[in-house]
Amino acid sequence: MKPLDVTSLADSIQPLKEHFNSNKAKLRFLALVSPT
Amino acid sequence: MLGARAVQKVIIQSFPHADISISIVWVNMLPLDSMVTVGFMAKAMQDPRVRHFHDSHKQVGQIIAQSLGGPGKVAWDVYLFYAKGDEWADSLPPPTKWAHQLQDSWIDPAHYHSGDDLIQELDRAMSQLATQDQ
Numbered sequence: 566m567k568p569l570d571v572t573s574l575a576d577s578i579q580p581l582k583e584h585f586n587s588n589k590a591k592l593r594f595l596a597l598v599s600p601t
Numbered sequence: 602m603l604g605a606r607a608v609q610k611v612i613i614q615s616f617p618h619a620d621i622s623i624s625i626v627w628v629n630m631l632p633l634d635s636m637v638t639v640g641f642m643a644k645a646m647q648d649p650r651v652r653h654f655h656d657s658h659k660q661v662g663q664i665i666a667q668s669l670g671g672p673g674k675v676a677w678d679v680y681l682f683y684a685k686g687d688e689w690a691d692s693l694p695p696p697t698k699w700a701h702q703l704q705d706s707w708i709d710p711a712h713y714h715s716g717d718d719l720i721q722e723l724d725r726a727m728s729q730l731a732t733q734d735q
Contacts, residue, residue, distance in 0.1 A: 571627070571636075571653040572681055578660050581624060584652055585689045588622035593683040593695075594612055596623075596719050597661055597676060598604045599630045600638040 603716065604702055605642055605677050611650050611723040619731045623651045626661050630677050671707040678702040680719070682726055698726040715725040 572580045585593060605625070612623060619622045625646065627639040636655065643653040656662070659675050666674040681696035683703040688694065700714045 569645075571639060572662065574654050574656040575658060577658070578664065581626065581647050581654050581661065582689050584622070584643070585693075588712060589688055590685060591620055591622045592685060593622045593624070593687070594608075595606065595626065595665075595681045595683065596608050596612075597626045597628055597656075597665060597679050598608070599602065599634050599677065600605065600627050600642040601602050601631050601633045 602642070603637060604680070604719065605646070607720045607723055608680065609646050611727060613651065615724065619650075619727070621650055622730075624654065624674065625651060626654045626656050628656045628659055628662060628677050642724050644704055656703070664693050666707075667697055669699070669708060674705070674707050676701070676703070676708065682730055684730075697713075698730065700726070710729055 574581060585595070608625065610622070612630050612680065625643070627642065629635065631722070639655050644713060662675040665679055665681070666672070666676040678698060680699045682698040684697040700712050700719060701708055702713070702715045702719060
């Protein structure tokens with residue numbers, strides 16, 4: 566089974582920013598939620 | 602968890618063919634929030650369009666709050682749509698549509714939707730934006 570991929574933003578939010586901008590050609594949805 | 606379930610039900614399951622990039626940022630806000638519970642929820646929300654992030658320091662909440670007119674505040678339980686072409690340069694752009702489940706005074710109550718109302722609002726927004734996208 567493929568390992569679950571959750572990117573930590575503990576050191577920097579840059580991975581989220583890069584993901585957001587790399588999908589600029591698409592509609593984007595961002596949710597900020599608690600897991601419980 | 603109710604918000605996450607709304608995202609799964611509407612954004613992921615009800616629009617399986619929508620060309621959309623979905624970022625889910627998990628944040629520790631409640632007592633039982635941890636990487637264990639993040640892993641459990643993320644595993645239940647697998648989709649090629651979804652990417653999961655974990656923000657243990659609530660930095661994203663501050664950035665989103667600023668983009669919604671609440672500098673110095675921390676947002677969570679928020680659901681934001683961004684149009685094609687929007688770019689995150691120095692600051693996160695304002696969303697084209699959004700909803701929240703917060704009862705804090707700093708955030709626009711006109712965008713408050715909870716429970717089934719949140720599901721309906723996300724469905725309305727997604728239907729409209731997906732139609733525009735075609």
